[in-house]
Amino acid sequence: DADVTQTPRNRITKTGKRIMLECSQTKGHDRMYWYRQDPGLGLRLIYYSFDVKDINKGEISDGYSVSRQAQAKFSLSLESAIPNQTALYFCATTGAPSYNEQFFGPGTRLTVL
């Protein structure tokens, strides 16, 4: 089984709808991240969390919110989706002892019509 899973893998939604993307990990890592990928822009950090009680904004947090329900779960929400949030979203984790590598989920392809 994959160490980092994301659900759903694909989602099509309409403008104005609320949508939640979920990430779960079995690696026992304490730090989790959400990125979005757009063609020509690479991966950009949306939010990251160092533990259940720690949430930090990344480079492009506007229009997004997150919830760290447990050490193993980190959800990304779009409160009112807009078309320019159409992108590929990746969850990643890192952990002790050295926090020197991120492990990525398979990605969620989101389309906002």
Added chain:
Amino acid sequence: AQSVTQPDIHITVSEGASLELRCNYSYGATPYLFWYVQSPGQGLQLLLKYFSGDTLVQGIKGFEAEFKRSQSSFNLRKPSVHWSDAAEYFCAVGARNTGNQFYFGTGTSLTVIP
């Protein structure tokens, strides 16, 4: 500010030819360095990583990369490209001992022609 630059947006090579993808970084100290590959419709796969020690690192699929501190570069190379290497390649840097953030380049798209 930390940043990663991949100067080549798109590269086309013939199958069997050698390949070099460029990566330059701006960082306050020696970072951790990574190369990832993304095949069409797929997630990110780690090709190789540099943490310390030998500046020439070997990765999967016959790839290697060389860390050059004086040039702030971490270029990816392969002696002989295969058609299956066609993909998007991302260079990334991470902070030592903090895990605060990892910075990604904008990617280089590789096309392999027969």
